[in-house]
Amino acid sequence: MAFRFNFSIDESENYEPDTQDKTDLQLCSPKHKQEPTEKSKQTAESVADSSPRLGTDKQRDETPSKKKFCFKAAKEHDIPEDLNKILENKVMxxxxxxxxxxxxxxEMTCLDGADGEGIVSKSVSSRSDLIPGVYEGGLKIWECTFDLIDYFSEAEIQFTNKTVLDLGCGAGLLGIVALRGGAEKVHFQDYNSTVIDEITLPNTVANCINEGNRMGSGDNRKISKPPSKRPKKADCLPDVLAKCRFFSGEWSEVSQLLLSSNKPFSKYDIILTSETIYNPDYYSVLHDTLAQLLDKNGRVYLASKVHYFGVGGGIHLFEKFVVERNVFRTSIVKIIDEGLQRCIMEMAFKDSS
Known part of the structure; x- marks a missing residue:
């Protein structure tokens, strides 16, 4: 398994260059020092790290704000009838x-013009894995995703017959694990439509058509033998894929789309989200989205680094924000001390059972 280390700098007008702090799996999960050195801050291009998430005002380390949030319109992405075309020219x-x-x-394909949003070329030209309001890091798989997948198994989280939202899904691995665990419905959301079309949908299709006998069986354990890397051909839409819906756009816009849609919609029993609290400016809209979409007795499972250097966000700042809102109760259910400290948080409504 090859690991690629990537440090990125955001050169947006309103952001100061700084270090980025999300671990990139391309594959990824490097071990990090607890604190970046001054030298690493000065030579960001040659050092490894990850999460969206880069530079911004140092004042953001103090309190979350509501400024500079971009309201990207929401869109539902249809599942194409020809599933084989989704996986065409894809390497598994x-x-x-x-x-x-x-x-x-x-990324190579998108640089040749297949990326309608232009996020790949913009990411390459700016040398950044995060361009606020343009690209929010969904092309990469960040290490807290695997922390949460491990926690599902350790805590024996049950997805059977549950409705699940993979919020800020990126590759969609959390939602795919929920599908494999027998979820009744799984919805995927990412900020960028390119991520949904080029990453999330193909990943979901590949897992559905290659592991059709396993998917939906209620088995969300890791398997010891990796599946074949050659995707099978799909003769028809797998039943498990019919449980899925895919959305792009900013959180509040997607929430509005779901709540106002003519399609049947029930609130989610489980919302899964990983490394989405790197930017304190987003806390208000994230909190409100969770409050609007979670079932009254539902649970949120959130994975995060303790602190995102340069951006100012982190688990304790978000927890403080949630406590002040007095809508949810929170609990840190797991702490990962390996490398840069990370946490799993469980959230539920204060008046839930």
Whole structure:
């Protein structure tokens, strides 16, 4: 398994260059020092790290604000009838018993003009894995995703017959694990439509058509033997894929789309989200989205680094924000001390059972 280390700098007008702090799986999960050195801050291009998430005002380390949030319109993405076309020219990899698309190949294709949003070219030209309001890091798989997948198994989280939202899904691995665990419905959301079309949908299709006998069986354990990297051909839409819906756009816009849609919609029993609290400016809209979409007795499972250097966000700042809102109760259910400290948080409504 090859690891690629990537440090990025955001050169947006309103942001100061700084270090980025999300671990990139392309595949990824490097071990990090607890604190970046001054030298590493000055030579960001040659050092490894990850999460969206880069530079911004140092004042953001103090309190979350509501400024500079971009309201990207929401869109639902239909599942194409020809599933084989979705996987055409895709290179498959496997991790934790799941298929995922090799992102480097996708990036090369998008640079040739297949990316309608232009996020790949903008990311390359700015040398950044995060361009606020343009690209929010969904092309890469960040290490807290695997922390959360491990926690599902350790805590024996049950997805059977549950409605699940993978919020800020990126590759969609959390939602795919929920599908494999027998979820009744799984919805995927990412900020960028390119991520949904080029990464999330192909990953979901690949897992559905290659592991059809396993998907939906209620088995969300890791498998010891990786699946074949050669995707099978799909003769028809797998039943498990019919459980899925895919959305792009900013959180509040997607929430509005779901709540106002003519299609039947029930609130989610489980919302899964990983490394989405890197930017304190987003806390208000994230909190409100969770409050609007979670069932009254539902649970949120959120994975995060303790602190995102340069951006100012982190688990304790978000927890403080949630406590002040007095809508949810929170609990840190797991702490990962390996490398840069990370946490799993469970959230539920204060008046829930």
């Amino acid at each position: 990899e496997t991790v934790s018993g799941l298929y995922y698309i090799n992102v480097s190949v996708v």
